[in-house]
Amino acid sequence: MPIAYSMAAGMGGIRTAGDLVMWMQLTRKMKLAEAKQYVAEKLKVSLMDMVDECVMRDLRKDLGIGTITALPGAAKGIEAKCKIAELLGININCVNKFKERAGLLVPATERVK
């Protein structure tokens, strides 16, 4: 059933920018149109390009926000989410906790050498 829904009406997650729109709904309670507009502006693409996997695959790779196909050395998981939080200007809870635990919130000059 998720595959059927995805084919019929889905943005396709990290194939395009569905996850990014989802982040805006979760962190800012944005309704769909506002969330899509916000994300498109942050990505500096049109709304149509934002849902085009042929555009988004390369853009996501260049921005380091994760691609759906496996690319060695490309940002994945928490790495990608760190970049997503920065790109969208939002607080992502798991990113903040990761940075806190990894000591990344501490200025580099004060980290243990």
Next chain:
Amino acid sequence: MVKDVLTRMGDGQRIKMSPAQIKEDLLAGTKDAADRGRIPELGSSELEQLFEIIADKNRIVGVEPGEEIVFTDDDTVVRARDDEGAGGGIGLPISRMLAILVHERAYAQDSALIDSAASVNVMEVKAEIAGEMTAYETASLLTTIPLLYELSPALLWYFRPLGPYGNPADLLPQGKIQEARDAQEEAAVHLMNDLIYIGEQLSSIGCDCFNLDTTAASGDAEFYGVLKAVSKLKEVAPNMAVEMGMAGEFVLGMHGQIKFNGQRLAGMFPHQQVKVAEAAGVDIFGPAINTNCSESFPWNIARTVTFVKQTVIVSNIPVHVNAGMGVGGVPMHPTPPIDCVTRVAKAMVQVGKVDGL
């Protein structure tokens, strides 16, 4: 010559209907929703749009480019790992971690969900919370899409014989109405405290969203307990979103007098449920409109879209309609037919104007 259209009943059985019959059922469905919910019926152009979607000769239909929406769900792990049961599982010998990655990478979904490995009982999840937190942390390191933690906040586990409180199902037939209300109120407070505890623990390890699915399955007292828990969680765990998915279109008045913010919860329909959810601090709301197996798919989809459209209009937060087996217009069948599933998606987007499914 006007051809009959291949469609289905609410139980998935394939039937043929003439265009006139379909239009009659569409009208009857929207009227049913409008009467029950005291909301506007769908207009003639909207009904015509639904007719075109249903009568489309293709097996699979879709939205136009640019109309795409996003999805949350309640079933990422259960769907892959479990038996058919209530979630239509496909019984793969697969870990929660792998199921989530398949959901993200193979199914290309916009979010994923992790739920308890062992239990649907809130009290048991609370007892195993350390393991749940560890599982969430590990999965969160590898996922790029938002990862939700799902719980069904079922009040029934708090009633005897499984829980400590009197069971309304026993008390009400004995005419012990006040005792039944008292038991539900006490159980709701216990549920609220358990949800707050679990939510705080999850937020402390970076949970992106707490998904409270099938809210109000046990009626208005359960709805009250969940709303109070969400209100508190928004104070103590402000960085964790909350999604609330409902159990049904109508909040059962098992208590009958319980209120939230001065509003009686019993009898609420989706367009009313979303407003109290919003007031509590919910970030995404998921209405559930039940499929009537004795009526046709056209009847069910018109009825569902009527409720959903009004809910979206009044809501200030994203609305993700529950659209699964037996809800959202989807036929009640363990293998929901693709022809109906894709038509539900298209109808929800183009007529219901939803923010997601």
